[in-house]
Amino acid sequence: MNSSIIKRISSLAVIVAGLLAAVLAPAGGNTASWRWFGLFLILLGVYFLLGQRSTAEQRTVAAQQRSETPPLRWYQSPILWVPVIAAVLAVISLAL
Numbered sequence: 387m388n389s390s391i392i393k394r395i396s397s398l399a400v401i402v403a404g405l406l407a408a409v410l411a412p413a414g415g416n417t418a419s420w421r422w423f424g425l426f427l428i429l430l431g432v433y434f435l436l437g438q439r440s441t442a443e444q445r446t447v448a449a450q451q452r453s454e455t456p457p458l459r460w461y462q463s464p465i466l467w468v469p470v471i472a473a474v475l476a477v478i479s480l481a482l
Contacts, residue, residue: 393438400431 408424411417440448460466 390438390440390444394435397431397435397438400434401428404428404431 404424404427406424407427408421411420411424
């Protein structure tokens, strides 16, 4: 596996761990220290994620994939289907 992929996944894992530490702080005691620790982990993960640079080869492969991929049609757009699905689920939940 490519080391840049491992670095990105580990950066995202640190961000998720920070979110969990900040949100799911143990009840009782001093929860502020857990929240600060979570914030520190989030900032550390974002720093490492943004600090990664892509190589020239990765940029050319990404550009080729963008040029080969056709644009979405209007009926393939999630901007259309997410509200439609939400409306159908709302109607179904009201009917039951």
